[in-house]
Amino acid sequence: MTKRNTQQRRHAIAVLVQEQGEVSVEALTQRFATSEVTIRKDLALLETGGLLLRRYGGAVSLPSEMVIEPDVEQVSNRKQAIARAAAERIRDHNRVIIDSGTTTSSMIPLLGNKRGLVVMTNSLNVAGQLRELENEPILLMTGGTWDPHSESFQGQMAEQALRSYDFDQLFIGADGIDLERGTTTFNELVGLSRVMAEVAREVIVMVESEKIGRRIPNLELPWQRIHTLVTDDGLGAEARDQIQAKGVTLICASPSADTPRRK
CATH class of the missing domain: 3.40.50.1360 (Rossmann fold)
Structure with a gap:
């Protein structure tokens, strides 16, 4: 997979988490037709970037008080x-x-x-x-x-x-x-x-x-x-x-x- 496709997938994951509030690794694996290892890597990077919080088996959106902290x-x-x-x-x-x-x-x-x-x-x-x-x-x-x-x-x-x-x-x-x-x-x-x-x-x-x-x-x-x-x-x-x-x-x-x- 190209770097551009990887970036697009991660952006889509961040949007999904924001919209749904919670996503699972299993669902993301099926949606993007990739491995669980790849999805966990995506979630780890998105968490490091302050875009979500990882939880067992998936990820959740950031609490509202954490989102607007410049x-x-x-x-x-x-x-x-x-x-x-x-x-x-x-x-x-x-x-x-x-x-x-x-x-x-x-x-x-x-x-x-x-x-x-x-x-x-x-x-x-x-x-x-x-x-x-x-x-x-x-x-x-x-x-x-x-x-x-x-x-x-x-x-x-x-x-x-x-x-x-x-x-x-x-x-x-x-x-x-x-x-x-x-x-x-x-x-x-x-x-x-x-x-x-x-x-x-x-x-x-x-x-x-x-x-x-x-x-x-x-x-x-x-x-x-x-x-x-x-x-x-x-x-x-x-x-x-x-x-x-x-x-x-x-x-x-x-x-x-x-x-x-x-x-």
């Missing part, structure tokens, strides 16, 4: 732009780590056209989305101790699992970016993130521009560990200059453009 929609658009730019850096047969987080998980529905991926994650949410892809990657889980704060696995067992492999890329988010020190977080459990960075050839940080400049006490990854920063085009010129001075590849993705701007 700030939420703006954030969603920024996350989608960052996700598109990050996903473009993944080649077929890459071995990647995807850390837990809403920004990193926004990239998952965009990986359906990638072939032969090997993906390790510490997130049950990321793992669940990966299993819905039409080209399902080889999935590796870190295991370890469940941390309810970050909704991810952490600890020594997870670190040992990571050290058993080597990876092409790490995709990781951040609670904040300290322009002097690097990525920062509210979570004191930073050991796993540092091991992830150690075992990956390229560390790609995905973060919205509004988080850049936040000074949070817990340093997660120093600039020396970061190769690429993917953000949106709301980043100011002064911050761009400071990041580039660290030797980091900076990609500023525009929600209104298909092609991200590389700095």
